[in-house]
Amino acid sequence: MSETSKLIDDYLAGPTILRKAVAGMTREHLRAKPVPGKWSTLEVVCHLVDMDIVYADRLKRVAAEDKPEIWNADEERYASALRYDQRDIDEELALLDLTRKHVARILAALPIEAFRRTATHHGPKGTETRTLEKYLTLIIGHIPHHTKFIQEKRKALGLAEAK
Amino acid sequence: MSVHSKLIDDYLAGPRLLRQAVSGMSQEQLLARPVPGKWTTMEVVCHLADSEQSWAHRMKRIIAEERPLLIGYDESHFAKTLFYHEHDVAEELALIEQTRAQMAKILRKVPSSAWDRTGIHTERGLITLKEMLDVEVAHIPHHVRFIEEKRRALGLRASKQQVGNGHLLGFLPLCRPVGTVRCAQQHRKTSITATIGHFR
Numbered sequence: 001m002s003e004t005s006k007l008i009d010d011y012l013a014g015p016t017i018l019r020k021a022v023a024g025m026t027r028e029h030l031r032a033k034p035v036p037g038k039w040s041t042l043e044v045v046c047h048l049v050d051m052d053i054v055y056a057d058r059l060k061r062v063a064a065e066d067k068p069e070i071w072n073a074d075e076e077r078y079a080s081a082l083r084y085d086q087r088d089i090d091e092e093l094a095l096l097d098l099t100r101k102h103v104a105r106i107l108a109a110l111p112i113e114a115f116r117r118t119a120t121h122h123g124p125k126g127t128e129t130r131t132l133e134k135y136l137t138l139i140i141g142h143i144p145h146h147t148k149f150i151q152e153k154r155k156a157l158g159l160a161e162a163k
Numbered sequence: 164m165s166v167h168s169k170l171i172d173d174y175l176a177g178p179r180l181l182r183q184a185v186s187g188m189s190q191e192q193l194l195a196r197p198v199p200g201k202w203t204t205m206e207v208v209c210h211l212a213d214s215e216q217s218w219a220h221r222m223k224r225i226i227a228e229e230r231p232l233l234i235g236y237d238e239s240h241f242a243k244t245l246f247y248h249e250h251d252v253a254e255e256l257a258l259i260e261q262t263r264a265q266m267a268k269i270l271r272k273v274p275s276s277a278w279d280r281t282g283i284h285t286e287r288g289l290i291t292l293k294e295m296l297d298v299e300v301a302h303i304p305h306h307v308r309f310i311e312e313k314r315r316a317l318g319l320r321a322s323k324q325q326v327g328n329g330h331l332l333g334f335l336p337l338c339r340p341v342g343t344v345r346c347a348q349q350h351r352k353t354s355i356t357a358t359i360g361h362f363r
Binding site for chain 2: 049071075083099
């Protein structure tokens with residue numbers, strides 16, 4: 001298996017990791033904030049889904065455009081303004097699945113050298129040149145990063161650890 | 164209830180129009196280019212899926228950020244470089260539906276004041292949330308008309324909506340094909356005509 005097909009498989013595996021992390025949680029569990037000062041599980045899921053749509057756009061731009069400029073979104077008000085507490089977990093997970101399938105088809109069709117295409121990324125830590133491969137690697141890490149915190153919430157709620 | 168409930172209903176109805184427009188088309192017909200110089204039906208569907216993602220996120224940004232900068236993209240270049248013919252039409256349709264379902268849920272909950280919030284689009288300039296939704300509502304019917312044109316050129320029957328839901332297509336903007344696959348200009352006309360002529 002080539003390096004890029006491994007990356008694409010990992011990218012496609014993300015939604016399953018998230019589904020497992022929230023398995024068996026009721027709506028009450030999902031909306032609870034058992035760890036003071038931290039998001040509810042539903043807020044984590046909505047954050048992941050909303051960001052994945054942004055990431056889909058970034059991957060497409062890097063694949064299609066000539067060294068695009070990419071800026072981070074200002075997410076501070078997203079959870080409240082975009083009603084994360086009112087969203088439906090099944091709809092969110094379905095959207096995540098479909099978003100990744102849609103992008104994975106593009107990634108799978110790209111020639112290997114396209115993964116070295118670059119963008120100028122403007123983030124909170126400054127400006128850097130990022131390759132498509134780097135973006136994809138960071139995106140793959142986003143869901144597992146947050147499922148660690150979902151495990152923490154499960155524990156605080158007295159739920160069994162997700163498989 | 165949202166002050167724009169009807170508009171949000173129309174936004175949610177869009178994917179069904181698209182589904183009806185492509186119903187009964189084989190993979191070969193979806194990938195055919197029966198009208199020279201224009202997109203294939205699959206390219207239209209994939210363009211709409213890309214656009215849905217992009218516009219949904221832009222609407223979220225206008226709701227949650229302070230006058231965000233919304234960066235446009237060259238849609239005909241996307242169509243040429245993002246392997247639209249490698250996509251699966253059922254997946255694309257489901258993505259459009261699910262994207263709108265999520266966004267509609269958010270739009271129904273925004274306070275009335277949010278509809279006047281603005282973003283700065285690199286091609287369109289200052290745009291309100293309400294105007295963005297107007298553009299989105301008109302977008303699928305705009306392209307469905309061109310799918311109908313392809314159906315005719317392929318010798319296929321008009322889709323059901325052409326017969327049964329003519330009223331939904333009745334408000335379509337007066338933008339004419341320009342004999343090229345590039346439709347950015349058509350989109351701009353769509354938004355202007357739709358916003359000024361039909362929604363205000």
